[in-house]
Amino acid sequence: MGDLLVSLYAQEFSSPEPRTEGTDLTIRPVLAPERHVVLAWIERHFSQNWASEVAIAIGRQPSSCLIALSNGELVGFACYDAVARGFFGPTGVAEAHRGQGIGSKLLHQTLLVMKHMGYAYAIIGDPGPAGFYVDVVGAIEIPFPGKGIYTGMLRTSEPAASS
Numbered sequence: 001m002g003d004l005l006v007s008l009y010a011q012e013f014s015s016p017e018p019r020t021e022g023t024d025l026t027i028r029p030v031l032a033p034e035r036h037v038v039l040a041w042i043e044r045h046f047s048q049n050w051a052s053e054v055a056i057a058i059g060r061q062p063s064s065c066l067i068a069l070s071n072g073e074l075v076g077f078a079c080y081d082a083v084a085r086g087f088f089g090p091t092g093v094a095e096a097h098r099g100q101g102i103g104s105k106l107l108h109q110t111l112l113v114m115k116h117m118g119y120a121y122a123i124i125g126d127p128g129p130a131g132f133y134v135d136v137v138g139a140i141e142i143p144f145p146g147k148g149i150y151t152g153m154l155r156t157s158e159p160a161a162s163s
Contacts (some may be wrong), residue, residue, distance in 0.1 A: 004124040004139035008115040053082040078106035
């Protein structure tokens with residue numbers, strides 16, 4: 001599936017609360033001194049490529065990366081304006097914490113921040129679970145085939161074995 005588009009002005013998002021009501025979940029922006037902790041966690045749970053994008057988001061002022069904490073433990077993250085202005089992502093939730101609604105809460109909180117910044121739409125580039133975005137925020141596919149902005153991206157490869 002190609003990139004997705006989400007209308008922010010047509011959405012009713014709940015207002016961002018640092019602590020999600022009725023749970024032990026806190027969603028907030030990453031602080032600059034936490035950068036190394038968050039990037040190491042993302043490399044461990046996801047990839048170096050995502051960590052590179054997140055580093056850009058954390059370096060923005062204000063930070064364009066939100067994190068989800070459960071009892072003080074990092075369990076997920078969501079970014080915007082990392083690879084390009086108006087893009088949502090990357091985003092992820094630790095495998096042990098999936099299925100608890102954390103991804104939906106991160107998505108809603110991040111899109112609400114984008115809406116308050118003046119964005120009318122958010123683009124979700126090369127989405128993995130496209131059905132999730134369709135179901136949760138009514139995303140629609142942008143009718144352009146391929147990987148969009150990620151087409152031709154350099155990727156690390158395994159070093160060749162020496163003889």
